[in-house]
Amino acid sequence: MSLHHHSLVAWQRADDLFITLHQLALQAFPPHEKFELGSQLRRAAYSVPANIVEGFARRYRRARVHFLNIAEGSLAEVGYCLHAARRLGYITDAKYDELEIEVKKVSAPPARQETESGRVSSAERGGGRIGTRPLRPGL
Numbered sequence: 154m155s156l157h158h159h160s161l162v163a164w165q166r167a168d169d170l171f172i173t174l175h176q177l178a179l180q181a182f183p184p185h186e187k188f189e190l191g192s193q194l195r196r197a198a199y200s201v202p203a204n205i206v207e208g209f210a211r212r213y214r215r216a217r218v219h220f221l222n223i224a225e226g227s228l229a230e231v232g233y234c235l236h237a238a239r240r241l242g243y244i245t246d247a248k249y250d251e252l253e254i255e256v257k258k259v260s261a262p263p264a265r266q267e268t269e270s271g272r273v274s275s276a277e278r279g280g281g282r283i284g285t286r287p288l289r290p291g292l
Contacts, residue, residue, distance in 0.1 A: 158209045166259045167202035167224070173255065174198040174231065182243050190241070194234040200227035201259065225260065232256050 158164045175198065178191035201224045208220025235256070239249040 158206045161205065161209065163224075163259060164202050164205045164209075166255070167205060167228075170231075170255050170259055171198040171202055174252070177244070177248075177252075181248075182238070186241075186243065190234060190237060190243075194231065194238070197227045197230040197234060200224065201231065228256060228260055 175195050178194045179187065182191040204220045204224035204227065208217045208224070211217045211220065232253070235244070235249055235252050238244045239246065244252070
């Protein structure tokens with residue numbers, strides 16, 4: 154069953170990131186953190202694709218944008234949880250760098266090569282917003 158949000162790059166990347174972070178929090182964090190920082194990381198990571206889905210189920214642009222803004226806030230929270238996990242020694246610097254790239258990919262799906270003015274878009278520079286272009290064909 155293919156749903157409308159399955160064709161969205163942002164949702165696909167956020168979904169993949171959630172699975173990765175969920176497994177990381179359960180496997181790499183110490184037992185006492187599984188219900189503290191690990192739980193917070195899992196909830197924030199889950200919130201990103203869930204709010205993209207909810208936003209795209211809305212009929213009106215204003216409601217859709219509201220849920221995308223919540224997803225962006227949750228993605229920022231994921232970033233902080235990863236920062237804290239690195240500082241606490243739960244993940245290595247290399248793992249943090251790898252995950253930071255994945256977080257940035259969620260917030261900046263591919264955009265056109267150039268804007269109408271011929272300049273590179275902010276999404277291409279890594280400063281874009283959660284986007285809506287297809288990545289996985291056939292989903």
